[in-house]
Amino acid sequence: MRRASTYGKDVAGSNKPTMKEGERRQSLLPSSSSGINRSKEQLRRRRRSSGFLFQQKYSSPQTSTKGIRVFDSQGSDVTPLPLVAVVDDPDPKTREKSSLEEVLFKKGSSIFKSSTPTDVVSSRFGSSFTSKPTESGALSRSSITDDSFSLPSTDAAYEFPRKPVAEGFDIILSETDTISLLDLPPTLVSEDAEDADAVKQRNRDYAEFCSSKMGSDNFFERSSQTLVGEHKCKYTQTDTNKSVNKGTIATTWDIYDSFSMSTENRETRESERVDYLTRTRNKQDVSEVTMSRETGSGVSSAAETDADLFMLKTESNLEKILSSEAFMKSVSIMERVIVLNIFQPKLAAFRGLPVLKDPDSEVRPGSEERITEEKGHYLTPTLEPLWTFVSPLTRGHNITCMTWNKKNPDILAVGYVGGSSGNPQPGLICCWSLKNLVWSERVFSCHSSVTCLEFSSSNPSHLAIGMYDGSVAIYNVQVGDDTACIANSRDCAKRHTQPVWQVTWTKQQLQLSGEEREEVLVSVSGDGRITKWLILHNDFNCVDLMILKRSSGRKQSIGGGQSKTENVLLPLTTVLCIDFHPDDTGIYVIGTWDGSMHKCSLSNSDHFLDTYCKHPSPVTHIEWSPIYSDVFLSTSSDGTIQLWKVDTLNPKMSFTSVQSIVDSVKWSPNCGTVFAAIYRHRVEVWDLCQSIMRPTLVHHAEPGVTLSSLLFAKGSDSILVGDSRGEVTVYKLKNFRVGKPKKVCDLYEVMASVGGYVD
């Protein structure tokens, strides 16, 4: 627009009043040249005829004067002057002007920077103007200008068409749509509305407020710029998080260990933690060990201890290890294993197993002889010694009794006399196990010599013993120390006053409950009493089953006997032995000092059922046959062994070999016709199938040794002999059945064959 206005400026006067733009134009360009003036006049003219369309003729692009002419209704030439200086006659004058124009127009356009002559300038003009026809057309309402129109018409030749077009063309200018930058539609409230007054009042207030804003001190115009904070990069440095790969394998044993340990050791661990501060480092080591064990690693905890704890720990632990219980256990296991290695052949012979020949042992010439010897012909039965249960503790003590454990047949209890017999010295009980032939598993000492003992069958760990001073005690062999004695009759008021010669456990039928069987301990002693012992509320008490008096007054004897009044001052018969019927436990047989044996019943405490009199001297032992339930053997100091049948009052058979006190007789648990008897200096094994007149096997004791106790081993062809040296020797019955006829021997047949021996 400015450019156009410069042209209008030169034109003198007549066109003044129309437009401001034109005046401006006029003012801008003081100098004028002929060419330019002319063109401006033309421009003026064209200005007036703003409403007319015109056509451009490109045939003569040179000058606008020659080209289009616009005439108004009066016929005056109103062809507008070209805005752009005509280039057709360039003279040197125009060059100056152009330079002036350049200077003046410099602001507006960058085109004029060139110092080329007018033609370039005008061409630039033309180009500039021609290039914006629509644009200037858009703003044309508020501004004057035909100049924009006219210029392209005059100088259209330069830029517009590249090729001259024969006919003219139409340029249609139209208005664009209104671009509204802000549209705030007013809210109209009717005057009649209810809140019209309020709205009006609000409007008034607002107007007042706006007006008061202008000059008041309360308000202060100030502009502010919100700061957009500059972004700044800030760096920090941190330690990298070190990652450690940790894995574990949950094996089955691991799970089991942590599970069982968490339930069991929780309390112990807590208590250890509580005492952590108070206890010494030793305890800390223990807790560490248990904690480290829980990490799930089966490898020893050595790797996890600190170096400085290491030394302390080892030193203190060494001693602790040695005294720990588990260590004792392991040591005993080790001992057993070693002993087993040594005694393997013997034990195998004991159990009847084939002896494993050690593949690497050297074969000695002596053993070969023995082998050939065994394969040979009929040999005399002998006792082959296998091993000896002996230990320094027991050496020199006379063995009085031996018994196997009812449940675990590998455990043997042996009772020893303390000191010399007759003196009440502390007795000894040793429990031996077949697994360790060298050292006894348990050793208990009693206040008096042990005369008899027996294991209970309902509580297999209870061992009842009878002692020389008349007391009866029960020991629990599971416990190894002094608390093993469960019950002792020392404090009992009704205890025996004489030595207890035999104790036996027997299953008794409870009267109330019928079928149940309770086991009771029955003892017989020198004071003539057969008593039943009970443990009630930790009180060891006894009930007399029967009292035997020496006089025959209370006995239902065969010989009738004198009737004597019951008199507590009468001397009582010593009962030396007792044995219960294996099946009918209400019946038992006792042997007394005076040689008579009585069959008694538990239900009848006054009278005997039967009396067996044969022995003139004290009956030392009675034993029912374990296989034939109505046969029993009895032995006495007269050196005879009598075989009885329950019903007959006379012995069926009698065996005599030497005139010596028979201390004991035992049936063999394996074979119904075999029994063994122990004399003071020999052991005799009788096999009734082979001979009823002579013992099948006789074994003499070493000189100076008295054999005192005998025991068969169940399931094994062995017998155990205890002697006065305190040794229990285990013998194997060798060649016992060699050459035996194949028929199975029955005791009844034997007895029948004897027939009418004594009846």
Add this chain to the structure above:
Amino acid sequence: MAEVDEIVKRLQAQKGVEGVIIANSEGIAIRSTLEDQHTVQYVALIQPLLVKAKKMLQEMDPSDDFTYLRVRTEKNEIIITADKEYFMVAIQKPAP
């Protein structure tokens, strides 16, 4: 303590026993009747064997426990009993 010594003596006195070693689980010998060099050798070599044996048993049956291990060689027999904190080795020549 005295009991332990007594037992060890008894073990040593058994027929054929050549040596008895007691060591803790870290491989330090507490008691030994053999020479130091042999003792150390035995302990160092037996320890991993024990660990292996225990682990094997635990894998097979977690409720089972290791009692003892015997290694029979041509010349003798090595018997090892062990617990969590220690193990014991006895070397025995077989009875001829």
